[in-house]
Amino acid sequence: MTATHLISEDAFASLLDRLIQDMPVMGPVERRDQPGFYRFDRLEKTADLQVAYTTTTIPPKKFFFPPVDEMFTFDQSGPLHIEEQAEGSPFVLVGVHPCDLAAIEALDAAYAFPPADMRWIRRRKQAVIIGMECRPDDYCFCTSLGTADARAPADLFLTPLDEGYLAEVHSPMGSVLLSDTAARQATKNDRKAAEQVLQRKIEAVTARLTTSVSQLADILEYGGLTAVWRETAERCYSCGSCNITCPTCFCFSIEDTLDADLSGGQRQRSWDACQLLDFARVAGGHNFRGDRWQRVRHRWHRKFLYLYRRFGRPYCTGCGRCSRACTADINIVDITNRLVAHFQQEHKP
Amino acid sequence: MKEPTGYEKLGYVPEIAHVLKAVPMTEQEIFLDLRLPGKTELGHAPGQFVQVSLMGIGEVPISICSSPTRGDTFQLCIREAGTVTHGLHRIARYAQLGIRGPFGKGFPLAELFGRDLVLVAGGLGIAPLRSLITYILDRREDFGRLIVIYGGKNPRTLLFKEDLADWDKRSDVELIVTVDRGDETWQGRTGVATEPLAELDLQAVNTRAVVIGPPVLYRFAAMALFEHGLTPETIFFSLERNFHCGIGKCGHCQLNDLYVCQDGPVFRLARLLDRIEAVEAWAPEEDQDR
Numbered sequence: 001m002t003a004t005h006l007i008s009e010d011a012f013a014s015l016l017d018r019l020i021q022d023m024p025v026m027g028p029v030e031r032r033d034q035p036g037f038y039r040f041d042r043l044e045k046t047a048d049l050q051v052a053y054t055t056t057t058i059p060p061k062k063f064f065f066p067p068v069d070e071m072f073t074f075d076q077s078g079p080l081h082i083e084e085q086a087e088g089s090p091f092v093l094v095g096v097h098p099c100d101l102a103a104i105e106a107l108d109a110a111y112a113f114p115p116a117d118m119r120w121i122r123r124r125k126q127a128v129i130i131g132m133e134c135r136p137d138d139y140c141f142c143t144s145l146g147t148a149d150a151r152a153p154a155d156l157f158l159t160p161l162d163e164g165y166l167a168e169v170h171s172p173m174g175s176v177l178l179s180d181t182a183a184r185q186a187t188k189n190d191r192k193a194a195e196q197v198l199q200r201k202i203e204a205v206t207a208r209l210t211t212s213v214s215q216l217a218d219i220l221e222y223g224g225l226t227a228v229w230r231e232t233a234e235r236c237y238s239c240g241s242c243n244i245t246c247p248t249c250f251c252f253s254i255e256d257t258l259d260a261d262l263s264g265g266q267r268q269r270s271w272d273a274c275q276l277l278d279f280a281r282v283a284g285g286h287n288f289r290g291d292r293w294q295r296v297r298h299r300w301h302r303k304f305l306y307l308y309r310r311f312g313r314p315y316c317t318g319c320g321r322c323s324r325a326c327t328a329d330i331n332i333v334d335i336t337n338r339l340v341a342h343f344q345q346e347h348k349p
Numbered sequence: 350m351k352e353p354t355g356y357e358k359l360g361y362v363p364e365i366a367h368v369l370k371a372v373p374m375t376e377q378e379i380f381l382d383l384r385l386p387g388k389t390e391l392g393h394a395p396g397q398f399v400q401v402s403l404m405g406i407g408e409v410p411i412s413i414c415s416s417p418t419r420g421d422t423f424q425l426c427i428r429e430a431g432t433v434t435h436g437l438h439r440i441a442r443y444a445q446l447g448i449r450g451p452f453g454k455g456f457p458l459a460e461l462f463g464r465d466l467v468l469v470a471g472g473l474g475i476a477p478l479r480s481l482i483t484y485i486l487d488r489r490e491d492f493g494r495l496i497v498i499y500g501g502k503n504p505r506t507l508l509f510k511e512d513l514a515d516w517d518k519r520s521d522v523e524l525i526v527t528v529d530r531g532d533e534t535w536q537g538r539t540g541v542a543t544e545p546l547a548e549l550d551l552q553a554v555n556t557r558a559v560v561i562g563p564p565v566l567y568r569f570a571a572m573a574l575f576e577h578g579l580t581p582e583t584i585f586f587s588l589e590r591n592f593h594c595g596i597g598k599c600g601h602c603q604l605n606d607l608y609v610c611q612d613g614p615v616f617r618l619a620r621l622l623d624r625i626e627a628v629e630a631w632a633p634e635e636d637q638d639r
């Protein structure tokens with residue numbers, strides 16, 4: 001059984017104070033440009049941490065896979081010299097909700113799949129992760145994807161209670177974190193209180209898929225859904241916001257930049273989006289997903305069929321970010337349920 | 350998390366290769382002979398590709414057109430098609446190029462051993478095929494008949510003319526070169542590559558076929574091969590997609606659930622037939638209702 005402790009808010013605050021002095025600590029802070037919206041950023045002080053945030057616009061994957069990741073620099077003023085760019089230093093990521101924990105775990109699987117992506121893996125190993133129980137909004141649908149109570153890969157997971165936090169230790173690093181912190185063994189009542197918080201949360205999640213993830217994969221594989229893809233594509237602007245805000249999207253492009261002296265420069269990879277028009281275009285002009293509905297379909301297929309079959313889990317955690325960000329108000333739950341309804345309609349007994 | 354081992358070499362940092370030779374082949378293609386530092390062999394299999402980079406301009410996937418049976422250099426044939434390939438044409442001779450790879454699954458050598466082979470190339474498709482043809486010629490007794498059909502637009506666009514002349518002289522290679530349109534000097538065949546393919550006399554059970562070419566070639570070549578009794582199990586296609594990483598991560602090359610860079614670029618046709626994004630295997634005009 002997971003070891004559980006109860007730590008007071010003050011004890012947690014002093015733990016964070018200590019961590020902030022030792023190394024960068026990243027956590028949810030309120031966006032100054034958009035009050036009421038949050039982002040993961042470096043905490044300058046413990047008070048910056050917004051424990052009760054709803055969600056962030058951009059998921060925490062950015063710390064392991066930066067939007068623009070400088071991979072190496074080169075210098076051609078003499079014989080070509082290439083220097084790999086190191087991937088940062090140890091840090092703490094605090095306040096990660098269960099859906100985002102599940103997403104990091106999903107990306108661990110994808111990036112470690114041979115041949116492994118060492119840039120992701122090295123950065124992941126530098127991070128200590130402290131998870132935090134969440135408060136859902138209308139877009140959340142984690143209960144349909146089994147991620148409502150996800151814990152891995154958190155080292156420590158906190159559930160806010162009246163008296164402080166119930167702290168679940170999920171790794172040796174988790175107990176190291178608590179070793180210098182005033183904590184007491186959690187009682188049965190503490191654990192029950194945390195369970196009630198989880199239950200209340202689950203009840204608060206009202207958006208729901210009308211089918212299981214395994215049935216959804218079967219339905220997508222069976223096909224015959226073009227009408228829904230086309231309908232959705234008519235509203236879609238192919239802006240890629242859904243990809244960019246998705247915690248489990250991991251596509252990128254690789255490009256070079258050249259310094260003004262034309263001899264130095266860098267190669268970087270940056271987040272890319274399969275919804276953009278030229279994602280699958282090749283030289284000569286052929287575009288393997290030139291129609292918008294094909295790109296819309298690709299996104300659903302990748303999340304709920306291809307990667308589901310490859311890694312045994314959907315590449316969606318129900319965080320709802322794509323629906324919140326969509327410039328055309330396309331809601332992933334609505335469209336998925338429409339696909340299911342369309343299939344059922346076509347296959348009435 | 351657990352650290353996977355043995356894949357360090359497959360990162361994003363290229364090795365620096367030296368250009369030993371850069372020779373224009375046609376108006377559009379240039380031939381490069383390259384060597385890795387310390388004369389390290391590339392260690393590729395026929396049909397694999399490398400990611401070639403010109404620093405500051407970018408990186409592109411290019412098939413290795415030489416056979417691993419031939420020494421410590423490796424060769425590429427590059428068509429000018431856009432930004433990076435344009436740069437390679439202009440300055441490859443003076444530059445040190447970045448090389449990552451070899452990547453991908455090449456031709457199914459184990460399955461080709463002992464069989465009659467029909468290799469069909471259109472245009473630039475001859476580049477990856479040359480790697481296989483050279484490999485076969487270096488171990489000729491391990492294979493059955495070797496039939497090579499190569500179609501080009503016109504005589505000026507034909508690649509590897511010296512190799513073609515060599516192969517043509519050999520009695521153990523059945524080489525058929527055809528061009529869409531001849532010129533005053535052309536004494537060979539004209540017409541599309543699928544015509545000589547239809548005329549072949551084949552023992553289908555013991556034959557394997559490979560097709561590489563522009564998108565239109567695949568389907569018509571497959572149809573002609575079916576007429577001979579070959580099946581989706583005995584025909585192989587090598588495909589092209591947009592590549593960025595070459596190692597199954599960036600998502601650009603995806604063909605339904607397959608990563609062309611890792612699961613391919615060489616695929617058994619049977620593996621493509623039920624995948625709607627394999628437009629080479631399907632009629633693109635058919636509604637992809639899936």
Ligand SMILES: Cc1cc2nc3c(=O)[nH]c(=O)nc-3n(C[C@H](O)[C@H](O)[C@H](O)COP(=O)(O)OP(=O)(O)OC[C@H]3O[C@@H](n4cnc5c(N)ncnc54)[C@H](O)[C@@H]3O)c2cc1C
Nearest residue numbers: 282283409410411412427428430431432433434590591592
């Ligand atoms: C497995 C494989 C083997 C290939 N073998 C050869 C070969 O032997 N000789 C040869 O001349 N060409 C080959 N190509 C095609 C070659 O990769 C493209 O012509 C080249 O990428 C075009 O890049 P560009 O910058 O010159 O063109 P642009 O159109 O200016 O740029 C296209 C952009 O898309 C990216 N891109 C990635 N993959 C491709 C692609 N397949 N086609 C077009 N753009 C791509 C490029 O990085 C670039 O950023 C091969 C392609 C693949 C997939």
Ligand code: FES
Nearest residue numbers: 595598599600610
């Ligand atoms: S080229 Fe990046 S996944 Fe294949």
